[in-house]
Structures are given as structure tokens and as C-alpha cells.
Amino acid sequence: MPKTPKLAADAIIELIDHPDRPIVLIERKNPPHGWAIPGGFVDIGESVPDAAVREAREETSMEVSLQCLLGCYSDPSRDPRGHTVSMIYIAQAHGEPVAADDAVNVGIFDPGAVNVPLAFDHAKILQDYVRYRRTGSVPPITR
């Protein structure tokens, strides 16, 4: 079997019982530091949606419901640790997040006004998400 990029799954968690449906971001414990969409590596033997739900639970203590796929982010330079492809889901949850595991902090943000430094390509992903919320269109395929 050939070597392929690492695979990750992330969930943009919408807090549906908060006004204006804000989202959850976590502050990373490990490098690269900064804030990020909750997520992490997919285990062998685990489906990608299952990984997104598990990572959301581990980092935010929330049970999320995946709504749809925003996109597949695969630029070889997007992760300084090595080529990692992330599947980004839009998810919903009730209640309040609590930081745990790889998250040292958790925050609730208006996705159009995030005022913390974001790791990886997560600023671009949130731009795509904000456009999706406004237009209903997922980002186009970019090579």
C-alpha cells in the first residue's frame, strides 16, 4: 500500500440554543499553537464522521450532530507538521462547551468576527463557512 497524506476530521460546531447561532473554537495545547476548529486525526477503523464527532466530544465536551460537509481541505502546505487532509463538517450542538483533552481553552465566537489568531488554514475555512451561511453554497473545488 502506498503512503498517502494524513487524514483529519474537524467540526464547525453551531450552538443552536444561543442567539445568532455562534460557533465554538478551541485554543490548542500542542503546536501549532493558536485557536482552531475542533478536530483531529482519523483513526484506522473509524469512519470520518465518527472521528469528527469523537474529536468534538474530546475537545469541547459536546455531543454534536453533523449536518453537512463543507469541504475537503488538502493543500500540502496547510499543516506545518506534514501533509494532512482535513474533512470539515458543519455540526450543531446544545449547551455550553467545556475545554478538555488537546484544548486548553474554548471560546464562543461570531464566525464573521473572530478576533483570535487561527492555526492551519482555519481562517480561510471560516471564510468559506461564513459564505456558506450567507449563500447556501459550499466552496468551489480549487486545485
Added chain:
Amino acid sequence: MPKTPKLAADAIIELIDHPDRPIVLIERKNPPHGWAIPGGFVDIGESVPDAAVREAREETSMEVSLQCLLGCYSDPSRDPRGHTVSMIYIAQAHGEPVAADDAVNVGIFDPGAVNVPLAFDHAKILQDYVRYRRTGSVPPITR
């Protein structure tokens, strides 16, 4: 870095200058045998869309244009060689496919009436694709 599933990219190629926009399937040279959506493993350092276009070129001799993502297929049992996650794109091309590389044969099919045995979970993926053609909706997230 943890071990994660292998990553593949496949393209459902619509022949847009043929009547009724049929699709291209290839007959596999290597196990698992049978027919399949053209595609293959993503290289480290290569984006997932680039891999889908490259594999389509290698197996069908066609230059394809990716239109959208149908979905991410990640059931751990979908590939008998080991856990492999496939990103499935819908693509378009002009002209006639010619089998090459890992394809011993190539065929042009009405996607709703495929009468050859399909490898992997490609029969289910084509069902999802036929539904997408009819309704415009991508398949829901299944865990």
C-alpha cells in the same frame, strides 16, 4: 504523527458531448477485480483534486474538469486491502476514453443502468450519484 486511513480520490466522469451525459467506468487490472469509478491513492504533496484529475488521466486518457464533491466515503470495510477513505468528485470531459495504466478496459455507461460488477462500494456511490443527478442533493452524512 499517528497512523490514519489511506486516502484516495475518484472522479465520476460525465461525457458532456455524448447524448444523455453517460459516465466512464474502468475495469481494474489489480485486485479487487471488477469495474470501478476511475481513481486511486493521493500522493503526499499532492492536493486531493489534483490526485483525482491525475488518476482520471492515467486510467482513461481524459483531461477532466472537476465540478463538485459528491461525498467522502470512509466505511472501514469498503476496501478489502485495508481502510481507505475516498473523496468522490463529479467531473466532466469531452471526447472518448482510452484505457491505460491500472485500467485494462474502459466503458461508457448510463449511470442508472450499469450492468457490470462493481468493486468496493462503488455500486452504492453510483446510487448516490444517480440521486444527485435527479434531485441536486448530495448524500446525507452517515456515521
